[in-house]
Amino acid sequence: MSVLDAAQPAAARAVDVWKVYGSGETEVAALRGITLSVEAGKFTAIMGPSGSGKSTLMHCLAGLDTVDRGELFVGDTTLTGMSDKQLTQLRRDRVGFIFQQFNLLPTLTAQENILLPLAIAGRKHDQEWFDRVVDTVGLRPRLGHRPSELSGGQQQRVACARALLSRPDVIFADEPTGNLDSRSGAEVLSFLRASVREFNQTIVMVTHDPNAASYADRVVFLADGNIVSEINDPTEDVVLDTIKQLDANANRVMETA
Amino acid sequence: MLRATLKSLLGRKLRLALSAIAIILAVTFVSAALVLQSTLNRSFDTAFNSAFERIQLQVTAASPLGGDPGTAPPVPLDDTVVARTSGVSGVASARGEVRANGARIIGRDGRVPETSGQRIGVSWAEGSGATLTEGRAPAAPGEIVINAGLAKETGYRVGDAVGVLTMKPRQQFTVVGIATYEGRDDLVNGEQTISFALPTAQELMLGAPGAFSSIDVRLAPGADTGKVKADVRNALGDGFLVRTGTEVAHDASGPARGTFTGITYVLLGFAGVAVLVGVFLIANAFSIVVAQRTKELALLRAIGAGRGQVRRSVLLEALIVSFLSWIGGFALGLLVGRLAASALASGDDGVPIAGFQLPIAALVVSFLVGVGVTLLSALLPAARASRVAPVAAMRLTTQKERPSKVNTIIGAVLLVAGAAVIGAGLAGDAIAAVGGGALLTFVGVILVTPVLIAPVISLVGGLTRSVPARLGRLNATRHPRRTALTAVSLMIGVMLVTIVSTVLSSLQSTATHVVDANLKAELIVNSGAVSAGSVPPTINPESLRRMRELPDVAAVAGYAFEPAKVNGKDDYVLSWDDVSALTKIASVQFVAGGLSTDKVLLNEGTAKRLDAKTGDQLTVQLGRGEERTLEVGGVFGDTQVADGIVLPWSFASTGFRTDQPNQAYVKLREGAPLTATKSEVVALLRDNPEVEVRTRSELIDQAGSAIGLIVAVVQVLLAVAMIIAILGVVNTLVLAVLERTNEFGMLRAIGMYRGDVRRMIMVESVVMSLFGAVLGVVLGAGLGLALVQALKSQGINQMALPWQLMLVYVVAAAVVGVLAALAPAGRAAKLNILAAVRHA
Known part of the structure; x- marks a missing residue:
C-alpha cells in the first residue's frame, strides 16, 4: 500500500517532498524533503514562522499545488502526476477547504453556500447530515441570509459547514481564525474540535496562533522547509515554550554560522 | 498628482x-x-x-x-436670343448650340452601357473643344461622332451602324468620327457624348427645330x-x-x-x-x-x-x-x-x-x-x-451597488412622458413630436435599465440550471449600473436597426398589399432604379400601340412622371397616354366626376392636400412651355398605384421632357396565358433596352430588393455598433474577473473545473448581451411602429414587424456575448488557484 508502514491509517501523507521556487541564484527551497503522515480522525495543526513552508505543504497535500520531488497521498491515492482535471475532482470529492478570508459567494445565501461544493459536483445532499451540521454550527436561523448580512464569525461557520457537508477524507483549514476576533475564533475552533470528536473528521490546520494550535491533537512545527518538532495533545503553554525554544535554536544556529 | x-x-x-x-x-x-x-x-x-x-x-x-x-x-432658346446676345458690346461672337442629357447609345449587347456620368447629346461645332481623332464631323441627319471613351466602352468604330435613344424612339445612325477633348477620352470622366449635326441635335435633343439649349459667348479681346x-x-x-x-x-x-x-x-x-x-x-x-x-x-x-x-x-x-x-x-x-x-x-x-x-x-x-x-x-x-x-x-x-432611486424615478417619468408625447404626436399627426417622444422614451429606458436587470434576468433563470450557469446569471445582476451601461451600449445598435427594419418591412408589406389590392394589371413595364443625374427611361409609343393589338391584351396604359409647379408650388405630376385604360389597370373608382381626356384627375388624398374639388381650376407649369390653367374633372379614391395629379396626355406630351412614356401597365384578357403573353410583350419592347417586363410578383420582389439593399447597409451599421459594444462587454468582464479573482480561486479549490469557470463567465456575458438585445428589439419595434404610424400620410399603411430579423439580432447579440467572454473567461480559468485564493 505504501512505502511506509503505519499502524494508524493515514488520511493524507507526504513522502520526502521537495518544492523549489525560482532557479539558479534566486532558487528558494520551500520544502526540503518533508515526510508527514496525517492521521485519520485527528486534528493536526501545522505551525512555523513565515516562510517555513507550512502553507506550501498544506497546499501540496490538498492538491492545490504540485511538488518537484517526492510523493503525496490523500488516503491511498497518489496525487503526484495527476492532471488538473483529476486534481479538481479529488478536491471536489475528497477534500474540504476553510480559508482565512471565508471566501463565500456574495450572490448566494448561507444555505446555498453550504451546498455549493455538492451542487458543483452535481451530488445530492443527505438532509439528515445537513441538519446535523447546520445545528452543530448554530446557523439554523441564518440559512436564508447572504454573507453580507452575516458577521465574520458566522461567515466562517458557514465556510466550516460547507467543508464538512461532503464528508471529505480531510479538511484543510488555512489560518481559519486569522480574520476573526478572539471570541468568534474560539467558537470556530471549538466547532472544528467537536467535528473531529463527534464526526471523526480529519482536519489539518495551518496557524500562527498558539492558542488555536492548542485545540489540535497534534502540532507539527516547520522551519526552513523541514519538520523540526512535534507535540501531541498540546496546551497553549507547551506550544509557546516550543516556539521559544525553536527560536532560540534558530538564533544559535545563525550565530554559530 | x-x-x-x-x-x-x-x-x-x-x-x-x-x-x-x-x-x-x-x-x-x-x-x-x-x-x-x-x-x-x-x-x-x-x-x-x-x-x-x-x-x-x-x-x-x-x-x-x-x-x-x-x-x-434644357429650355429651348431661339435665334432672336442669339442675335440679342451678339449685339452686346464686349461680345466677340455668340453661337447657339445644343447640349442636353438623354442621348442613349445602345451597345452591341442591346443594352445602354453603364456610366456614373451623364449621357449627353450635343450639336457638333468646330472650336467647341472636341477634336476628331478619327473620321470626320457629322453632316447628314443619320451621322454621329462619339467620344473616344464611349467608343472604347462599346467597341464601336467609324463606319458602324448604331441605335440611339433620344427624345424620339430608337433611330439608326452611322458612326462617322471619334472625338477626344484636349487629349481626354471623355469631356468629363464618365460622360458619354454623342455629337449630331446641328439640325439633328435640335430635333432629337430639344424636340424643337431651329432651337438651342445654350449660347456660347466669346468675349472681345480685353473685355471684362x-x-x-x-x-x-x-x-x-x-x-x-x-x-x-x-x-x-x-x-x-x-x-x-x-x-x-x-x-x-x-x-x-x-x-x-x-x-x-x-x-x-x-x-x-x-x-x-x-x-x-x-x-x-x-x-x-x-x-x-x-x-x-x-x-x-x-x-x-x-x-x-x-x-x-x-x-x-x-x-x-x-x-x-x-x-x-x-x-x-x-x-x-x-x-x-x-x-x-x-x-x-x-x-x-x-x-x-x-x-x-x-x-x-x-x-x-x-x-x-x-x-x-x-x-x-x-x-x-x-x-454593494444599488440602482439609484432618483435616476429610476426620473427615468420612469421620462418613459411615461415619452410614450404620452408619442401618442399625442400620432394623434395630432406631428412627426416632430413623435421624434421628441422617442428621444424621451430612449433616455427614460436608459435610466430605468439598472432596476430592470435583476427581474428581467431572473426570467431566464429556468434556462440556467447548472451551477456555473446559475452563478453566471447571478453575477450579471451584481453591479446593476455597470451591467446596464454595458447592455445599453449593445441596445442602441440593435434598437436602431430594429427601427429601420420595422419601417422597411412595413414598407414592403404595404407595397405587397397595394399590388395585391389595387393593381389590376398583370404585367408592368419599367426599369430598375434610376441613377442620379440620368434621364428616365423611355418606351416607344409605337411599341405600346402594337402591344394593344395583341389578342391577349385587354388594355395598356403608358405612364410618365415629372416635376412641375402646381398652383405656384413645387409638385409632381403624372400622365397616362390612354387615360381610359386607367380603371382597367388599377382599381380606380371615382367619388366625383369621371374620366376625362382634357381635364385634371386627382385622388382623394391629393385633392385634400391641394384643397381642390371637381370643377376647380389648377394652374400647372411644366418644364417646358407656358403655364396653363386646367379644370379638375374628377376625384377618385386613393389607390397608391395611380395616385397624384393626373394631367391630360395632350398637355403632358408637349411640356414633359419627351412624349414617350417611362412605364407601362398591361392588363391581360380573362384566361390569357401569362408566360406566353409576357414573351410577346418582351418581343415588342426589343427596341426599348432600358425597360423590363415584370409580373406582379416580380414587381413586389423588385420593391423588396431595393429595400434589401438598405437592409444590408443597416446590417453593416449593426455590425459596427456591435463591434463597439463587444468592447464594452469585454471591458466589464475583465473588471469582473479581476474583482472576483478570490471567488474563482475558492470555486476552483472546492472542485470547480476550468471549463465550469469559463462557462460561468460566458453565461454572465451572454445574459448581459441578451438583455441589451432584447431591450433593443422591444424598444426598436415599439419606436419603429410609432414611426410607421406617423408615416401613414406618406402612404405606409401596413404595419409589419421584421420577426426574422429581430430574432437574428438577438442571436447575434448572444454570439457577441460568447465572443466577448472568450478572453476574460480564458483568463479566469487559467488563474493560479493559490494566488487567487490569497488575492485580497
Missing part, C-alpha cells in the same frame, strides 16, 4: 486600450466620411473645371420650374468678364441665366457628385452610431477605472488630495487617452477616406483624385467627437470619483 495619474494610466493598459478603440473607431468614421466628401468634391470640381474651362460666358434659359441648373432639362456678364443679363432680361465657365462647371458637377453623396451620408451615419455607442462605452470604461482606483483614490484623499484634484485626475486621464486616440483615429480616417475616394472614383469612367489637402472640417469635427465626447462621458465618473471617501482606503470589501 499628475505623476500619480500617469502612473495609474500605464498600469491599466488593457482597459485603456478598450476605451481607446471606441474613440478611435468613432473618430475614424467621422474623419473618413468628411475626408471622403471633401476629396471627392475637390476631385469633381477639378475635373469639371478643366472640362468647362474653355467657356467664357454661357447663356441658357432659366427653367420655369427653377431648381438646379445642372439637372433641369464681369461687366459683359452683367450687360448680357440686362440685355436679355428675366428668364435667362448667364454663367461663367466656373459656374457652369460647378452646376454640371452636381449630379455626378450626387452619386457619391449617399456613401458619405452612410459613413456619417456609422460615425453617429459609433459616437452614440461610444459615449456609453467610454462612460462605462471610466466608471470601471474609477471603481478600480477607489482604493488608490481614497488613499490619495487620505494623504491630503482635495476633491477637485481627484476629479481633475480622472478627467486628465480621459484627456490623455482621448487625445492620443483622436490622433490615431484621425490618421486612420485620413487613410480610409483617401482610399475610399480612390476606390469610388476610379475605374474607366472615374475622375482623377485631387491632391492631398489638410481637411480642416474633418480635423475640427473629429476633435470634437474624439476629445469632446470623451471628456463629457468622463464627467460623471469623475464626479463619482471625487466623492470617494478617504476611509474607503481602509475598507476590505467594496460596497
